[in-house]
Amino acid sequence: MAKQKKAPRPKAETPKGFRDYFGAEVRERAEMLAQIAGVYHRYGFDALESSAVETVEALGKFLPDVDRPNEGVFAWQEFDENDRGDWLALRYDLTAPLARVYAQHRNDLPTPYRRYAMGPVWRNEKPGPGRFRQFYQCDADTVGTASMAADAEICAMLSDCLETVGIPRGDYVVRVNNRKVLNGVLEAMGLGEDQDRDAVLRTIDKFDKVGEAGVRELLTTGRKDASGAFIDGVGLRAEQADPVVAFLTSKGADAAETLANLRAAVGDSAIGAEGIAELEEIAALLDAQGYGPDRIEIDPSVVRGLGYYTGPVFEAELTFEILDDKGRKRQFGSVAGGGRYDDLVARFTGQTVPAVGVSIGVDRLLAALREKGRIGGAEQGPVVVTVMDRDRMADYQAMVGELRAAGIRAEVYLGNPKNFGNQMKYADRRGSPVAVIEGGDEKARGVVQIKDLVLGARIAENATLDEWKERPSQYEVPRGDLVAKVREIIESYS
Missing domain, CATH: 3.30.930.10 (Bira Bifunctional Protein; Domain 2)
Structure with a gap:
């Protein structure tokens, strides 16, 4: 019996004269x-x-x-x-x-x-x-x-x-x-x-x-x-x-x-x-x-x-x-x-x-x-709450819930959490201003790490060591201060 030919895959392309908007x-x-x-x-x-x-x-x-x-x-x-x-x-x-x-x-x-x-x-x-x-x-x-x-x-x-x-x-x-x-x-x-x-x-x-x-x-x-x-x-x-x-x-x-x-x-x-x-x-x-x-x-x-x-x-x-x-x-x-x-x-x-x-x-x-340069600049992405322990997803969802309730755009990283570097790359591609980190040690001490990604990127590009010392790009704050500190960082770039 002759082998049945597979139907050709459709081309992933926009029809002529149309475009997609992101x-x-x-x-x-x-x-x-x-x-x-x-x-x-x-x-x-x-x-x-x-x-x-x-x-x-x-x-x-x-x-x-x-x-x-x-x-x-x-x-x-x-x-x-x-x-x-x-x-x-x-x-x-x-x-x-x-x-x-x-x-x-x-x-x-x-x-x-x-x-x-x-x-x-x-x-x-x-x-x-x-x-x-x-x-x-x-x-x-x-x-x-x-x-x-x-x-x-x-x-x-x-x-x-x-x-x-x-x-x-x-x-x-x-x-x-x-x-x-x-x-x-x-x-x-x-x-x-x-x-x-x-x-x-x-x-x-x-x-x-x-x-x-x-x-x-x-x-x-x-x-x-x-x-x-x-x-x-x-x-x-x-x-x-x-x-x-x-x-x-x-x-x-x-x-x-x-x-x-x-x-x-x-x-x-x-x-x-x-x-x-x-x-x-x-x-x-x-x-x-x-x-x-x-x-x-x-x-x-x-x-x-x-x-x-x-x-x-x-x-x-x-x-x-x-x-x-x-x-x-x-x-x-x-x-x-x-x-x-x-x-x-x-x-x-x-x-x-x-x-x-x-x-x-x-x-x-x-x-x-x-x-005229009046719109079209880099759009600020959401705050990304990283995942250090997939069994503690409820804790991370609680964090984004608090941020969203305060009017702050936020999301939990939903990819494979094994490689933390990939989570940071994801936040960078999203244009995120802040990443929130809470591992087991932070959880036990009742604190979170808040990483200022905007400042971190600027330091990586052209800042001196002295400027790094004058203004750190990562903060450790009590868990109850999460929303206030994230808002402070975001508003500093408004």
Whole structure:
């Protein structure tokens, strides 16, 4: 009989576009989410935790950067007993589920409904450096009011969130624009029916990469890119491109000058004038709350995602410099964005429901704080109670019980206790500040040995013999003083 082949072992590897998070990374994210949630809650928003799975129909066609939802989501078909198959998908953001929740429960929810939500989202797109298929979002939205006070409040709250998590004033700016102003610019251009508005929008979105001259070339006759390849232009006349360039370069020394320049860019367009009036109102409301241009400013160059929104849009950008992979200086860039989207709930209800919200990229914010050295240092591990006699495990568990009751992180060594050196190596790998030792002799005398592992490591690296004598790294204390001495050592390094 032929020998049965063994099934191959599965590869122990993370799927492409995903990653694992350990200890400090998970803790840092949890702390940041708690800080942001505290700001959201202070502003009167309520928590919502919706399903991670939605129907593809409910997700709709609002996924940025792709033409069809199926191309950008992880979807599968689920059949019932009649072989009818519904397509389900992992959520790609937290906004589409909110639209479904509001439409489903609107009779039981207050109007306006103010909610915040935090959690992972999934996008089935090509991964790249720092770009994963699963990442965290942290959203806050107000549904059911068209008041510009809601938009101004979101901007103020975003500013407060950045400062709360450790981005100081001067290291960020929240930039505000309005889709209606862009619509006014498109009207002022006098585009014919045969001219592609989407091509114009895509060109506008390249402003931060190619600049004023590049946008003008791409709107008209075309240009050569950095590689020398020629990119065809949209084919507009030079005078048609003028309103777009005026719009993109209209930022002035202050909000008043910027708004005046925008009025010139939109000409006689009624929708453009409406957008400018909304920006004026937002600026006045923010000024009344003390949020000046050092934190929030009107900036027409914010064009990213304009196709998704129906009114004001905003983006939080970190302004400090970092070094890229090639050692070149660059600004860190955007960590949050949002705006007004008045058409999303209408997909379910048939009625327009005004809404505005913001989404903070938590992973991007964490990366920024690590770049600035504000988080990411060596994490302190637990106190390790060593095991000198495995028959006295109850004594050692009593010690960690006392330490934990006092709020001190602690654990008993649970490996093979025969080799004491291995216990010390374990404590070192754990980043433990203190090791507790109680052998039979210490037990008989009612004392414990407490080893300061932080000081011991420093002495081993570069201390002199005199420094060793001045401050010992191991103490013998009465058993009843265990907690007090451990706390004293840990607090000395806080």
